[in-house]
Every structure is written in C-alpha cells, then in structure tokens.
Amino acid sequence: MKCEKAQKCNLENIVDIIGSKWNLFIIWHLRTKKLRFTELQNRMCGINSKTITRHLRDLEGFMIIDRRVYPEVPPRVEYSLTERGTALLPIIEAMLEWGGQYLNAKPGESHDVEPAKETVCEMDP
Amino acid sequence: MKCEKAQKCNLENIVDIIGSKWNLFIIWHLRTKKLRFTELQNRMCGINSKTITRHLRDLEGFMIIDRRVYPEVPPRVEYSLTERGTALLPIIEAMLEWGGQYLNAKPGESHDVEPAKETVCEMDP
C-alpha cells in the first residue's frame, strides 16, 4: 500500500477506484440513467446495503457520481454519473471488450455457465 | 460474488484480473521488456515474495503473462506479456490518462504528495 521511496503511484490511486468490483458495477449501471438506491441495490445481485452505501460514498467523494436527495416522504435519493464518472465508461467498455475477446474464447478454468454478452448482472428489466 | 439469477458477470471476471493492484503493476512493469522474478519484486515497492508469486501464477493461468524457466544454476525465470496481456496495455494507459486528467487536478482528499506523472512506483532506475 505504500511506496516509501517514490511518490504515491498514480496507478494505485486509480485502482482504488476502478479496482473494486462494486464501484465498477455502480458506474456501469448508472451509464444510461440515474438510479435510486434501491434500484441500484436490486440490480447488483442483492448486494447488502452497508456495502453499497460505502461504495456510493466513496464514489461520491471522488466526484464520480452525484448524489441528489429529494426532500420528500418517503425519501428519494438519486445517483447519477458526473462528467468524471462518464469519462470512465470508455475504459469499462474496453475492459468488457477485452474480456469478450479473450475470456469468452478460452475461459481458463472458472467458467461454469455460458459466456455473458455485454451485460453486467442484468437481473430485472 | 455470486449472481444467482443471472449468468456470471463478464465484468466480474475481468475485475478479478484488472481489479488487483498487483496484477496491474505486474502487467505494467512488463510492458516494455521481460523481467526476472527479483527484478519485478524490486520494482514493486518491495512486495513480498509470497504475494508476488501468487499473482504471477494467477496471471499465468489467465495466459496474460508467460513464464519461462531457464535450467541454469542459479535458476533464472523470466516473465513477459503474452498477446492477451499486451492487449490490456491500452486499458491501463486509459486508466492512467483518466487519473492524470481528474485525480491530479482535484485529488479529492487522499493526496499527500505531489502528483505523479505516468509513472508506477518507479523506484530504482
């Protein structure tokens, strides 16, 4: 975690963000439209609320997502991508493309079901 | 970790590879030339041998790096990128570019030293 002799690695900072499965999923799910807390949670394979909250806060801190609270009853909170977050989409797409080219062709070993398309845990339409 | 209702997420498989700080570092350090075990270890901020070995094996399993053993005394093992691994470089470069654009400009909070350039833990020339 620490590069004592050198300055903090650029790549390391980025991996802290992109390297998390959950962060990537959140960003990806927000690519088309803003979503509410529960909508996100349901789309992400039932991730528990503590975990998703933590990652949402992280992403908000990095100014990758925008959190908008509507003072209503019942409460409504909507998350959306910022410009910074949107700028990450090409990278995620590149990752998916890479995965489609190489992982689907020869899955290595951990391949139990048929290859996915460009989808990420699409569960509920 | 498990998408019970959907097929295994493509993105999740990829994040297992790209999402690891160590894997990214290894790939990045191998971008220009093949390196020996110790060379890699020294460049990576003194990562301990157990950890690096594990990640090297993982990457080898995914056919992202190539491990070549020379039957000599003392032993020599060289690691290099495969085509698959090389195909990841544009993604890492995109990540670095994104980080350069956004993280260096406004670091958020975890920013203790001056921004890094396109470097990754460059310690010993």
Add this chain to the structure above:
DNA sequence: CGGTATCCCAGGCGATACTG
C-alpha cells in the same frame, strides 16, 4: 425508502524463515 449499527468470518497481504 434509504440508510446505520453490530457481529462475524474468509482471505489478502506483510513479516519472517527456510530450501533446491
């Protein structure tokens, strides 16, 4: 609805020591 608060556990990672 959109979270916090607790508890708990697997495993990622460092430190250290040893080996062919």
Add this chain to the structure above:
DNA sequence: CAGTATCGCCTGGGATACCG
C-alpha cells in the same frame, strides 16, 4: 535466485437488526 511455509493482522463484505 526463485520460490514455499508458517503465522498473524486487518480489511472487505455478508447477515441481521434497527431507525428517521
């Protein structure tokens, strides 16, 4: 040199319960 073995910490994340 290139690892393996062992120990032990600490965090990420699941389960569950509760709250404004």
